[in-house]
Amino acid sequence: MFQFNNPFKVEGNWYKGNLHTHTTNSDGALxxxxxxxxxxxxxxxFLAITDHWRLTELKGASNILLIRGEEVDCxxxxxxxxxxxLDIKEEIPHPTKDDPELDPQELIRRIKSQGGQVILAHPYWSALSTMDMLSIEGYIGVEVFNTGCLFEVDKGYSMTHWDDLLIRGRNVFGFAVDDAHWxxxxHQPKDACQAWIMVKAKSLSTEEIMDSIRKGLFYASWGPKIKDLxxxxxxxxVSTSPVKSISFVAPNGRGERFSAVKxxxxxxxxxxxxxxEKYVRVQCIDEAGRMAWTNAIFFS
Ligand SMILES: [Zn+2]
Ligand SMILES: [Zn+2]
Structure with missing residues (x-):
């Protein structure tokens, strides 16, 4: 028996989106x-603009779906x-210094009380330990890849952090995001339009995209395509676009990596x-070194 919402086997269309972006409403340049x-x-x-402590809303129409977002920190x-x-109704205000309840779990509570969802951003960049990540709950996933963290300080990948949670039974999803600051x-490539998630959803609406994200009906990438699982x-x-390796990642020495030879x-x-195995997730690496990740298949 396994537990896995397989995006490759449900009805719907594929939609590409980035869930972490800054603008001039916080420390972004555009x-x-x-x-x-x-x-x-x-x-x-679709796109989520996630300015620091600011719910940015676009004045005027756009041709892509905008999911209401904000980045908060504590x-x-x-x-x-x-x-x-993500998908919050009102801005989460910056707590005042004497807010007695200010801690990450309380922030998650405030986001979820509005019907929003929470992703734990760039755990490697944040130097979070396994105990730190386990000390809070209610987030649906972690950023397994963050473009800005990679290009600025070479801390873009958080696969170890993700596996540390999965191995302890926290079935959280892996997101690839830009965290674009523009x-x-x-000496650095552009930090925008580089990473994304591909979501399988019935239609392009906030409700359907968020519903699929909540169910894990997506894969993450900053290059390769995952075509089927x-x-x-x-x-x-698994089938992918042409890659150098496809890995089935599982706890400890389990799992297996298949590499291109000759x-x-x-x-x-x-x-x-x-x-x-307890769980298996798939990741692949293309010729340019870019990666893609499926969510984890859990076995019981
Ligand atoms: Zn951040
Ligand atoms: Zn950010």
């Missing part, structure tokens, strides 16, 4: 309408938790479930 325009041009279907235990709030630096008997089959790229892989 205005909200300029930022939206850039994502529109790159073929994204120090605790010597580190700082950054949280992405500041031009000669099926589970048949004791096998998991410079030929691969486009599919098959994994035999041994029955003691």
């Amino acid at each position: 205005s909200p309408s300029e930022a939206v325009c850039e994502y529109e041009k790159e073929g994204y279907h 120090p605790a235990k010597g580190v700082s938790f950054h949280l992405i709030a 500041h031009h630096r000669e 099926s589970i048949e008997g004791d096998r998991i089959y 410079s030929r790229l691969i486009e599919d892989a098959e994994y035999k479930i041994r029955g003691e």
Whole structure:
């Protein structure tokens, strides 16, 4: 028996979106309408503008779906938790210094009390330990990849943090986001329109996209396409765009990596479930070193 909402096997369309972006309403360099325009041009279907402590709303129409978002943060235990709030109704106000209840769990409560969802942002960049991440609950996922954190300080990947949660039974999802700030630096690539999630949803509305995200009906990428994943008997089959490796990641020494040999790229892989994995998730790496991730398949 396994627990996995398989986006490749449900009805619907694929929609591409980025859930973490800044504008001039916090520390970003582009205005909200300029930022939206850039994502529109790159073929994204939806975008969440997540300014720090600010619910940014676009004046005027846009051709892509805007999900109401905000990034909030809170120090605790010597580190700082950054949280992405999605689909909120009202701005989460910056707490005053004498707010007696200010802690990350209380922030999550305030977001969820509005019907919003929470993603734990860039855990590697935030230096969060496993105990830190386990000390709060109610978030649906972690940023397994963050473009800005990679290009600025080489802390873009949080696979270890994600696995540390999965291995302890926290079935959270993996998101790839840009965290775009749009500041031009000669020695760094552009930090926008680089990473995304592909969501399988019935239609392009906030309700349907958020419903699919809540169910884990998406995969994350900053390059490769994941074309299919099926589970048949004791096998998991995956097909992708041409990549250098496809890995079935599981706890400890379980799982398996399939690599291209003799410079030929691969486009599919098959994994035999041994029955003691607890969970398996799939990730792949293309020729340019970019990655994509499925959510985890949990076995009981
Ligand atoms: Zn942040
Ligand atoms: Zn941010």
